[in-house]
Amino acid sequence: MKRIFLVGYMGAGKTTLGKLLADRLNFEFIDLDLYIENRYHKTVGSIFAEKGEEEFRLIENNMLHEVGEFENVLIATGGGTPCFHDNMEYMNRRGITVYLKTTPEVLHRRLKIAKGKRPLLKGKSDQELMDFICMNLERRSPMYEKSVLVFNADKLDTYEELEHSVNLLA
Ligand code: S3P
Numbered sequence: 001m002k003r004i005f006l007v008g009y010m011g012a013g014k015t016t017l018g019k020l021l022a023d024r025l026n027f028e029f030i031d032l033d034l035y036i037e038n039r040y041h042k043t044v045g046s047i048f049a050e051k052g053e054e055e056f057r058l059i060e061n062n063m064l065h066e067v068g069e070f071e072n073v074l075i076a077t078g079g080g081t082p083c084f085h086d087n088m089e090y091m092n093r094r095g096i097t098v099y100l101k102t103t104p105e106v107l108h109r110r111l112k113i114a115k116g117k118r119p120l121l122k123g124k125s126d127q128e129l130m131d132f133i134c135m136n137l138e139r140r141s142p143m144y145e146k147s148v149l150v151f152n153a154d155k156l157d158t159y160e161e162l163e164h165s166v167n168l169l170a
Contacts (some may be wrong), residue, residue, distance in 0.1 A: 002071040002093030007088075007144055009137055010079035011110040012100040013156040017165060018076035020163055024170045027074045032081060036063050044078075048119035061085040068094040080120075082143045092146065098169070099144045099151035104133045 001030055004027065006014040015031050022029035033044050036059055040047060047056050060078060067075050075095075082088040082097075091097050108130050115121035115129065124132060151169060155161040 002073075003068065004074040005091040005095055005097045005132040005147075006074065006076045006100060007082045007091070007097055007122075007147055008079065008100035008153065009102060009107055009133070009140065010121070011107045011114060012079070012102045013153045014076040014100055017153065017156060017169075018074055019160065020162060020166045021169055022074035024166055025074065027072050028070070030067050030070070030073055030075045032060065032063060032067065032075060032077045035041075035067060035078040036060065039063065043117070044164060045117060045119050045122075047166065050058065053119075062089065064074055079139075082146070083140050088143050088146050092148065096149065097147035099147035101144070101150050102153050104137055106154045107133050107137070 004021075004025075006018050008014055018031070019029050021027075035042055036047070040059065042050070044056070047059065051059075058081070060081055061084065064077070064081060067073065077087075077091070080084060082091065088097075108126075111121060111129060111133065112120070112126060115124065120136075121129060121132070151165070153165070156165060
């Protein structure tokens with residue numbers, strides 16, 4: 001096994017869990033959003049604002065194909081990564097995909113305080129955020145569910161819960 005791809009909605013815990021898991025497995029950790037930001041010297045937010053989502057998805061696809069060549073890496077993808085282009089099929093060809101599955105309620109609680117840096121969520125009221133998560137998650141779930149492993153990621157809020165999850169996955 002050379003590559004692990006963590007997939008799931010924004011706020012599912014891909015980065016938080018991914019870092020710990022990569023460490024435990026002695027894999028390099030790559031956050032796809034950060035990889036894009038470093039390459040383009042721009043935040044994901046400004047790429048969305050300046051070039052639009054369609055262009056961002058092209059960039060994301062290109063960068064995914066680049067990191068998909070690396071070995072012994074754990075890649076935390078963006079919430080939308082599996083849902084555009086051939087990304088989900090590509091990831092399933094290149095490594096082990098793990099879906100961090102979460103309920104809309106848990107996502108809402110986490111994203112309420114972390115929506116600012118996410119262009120798709122910015123400026124939404126609590127109710128709008130909940131409606132958006134429910135609608136968007138329902139649309140995206142069939143793609144996420146194509147992962148080889150599905151992991152319940154609702155309980156990642158304390159150190160103990162995180163440790164427990166890492167132990168289960170490692
Ligand atoms: C997105 C998720 C974000 C980032 C971009 C779009 C999405 O990544 O790629 O804002 O479409 O769900 P995170 O899941 O790491 O927040």
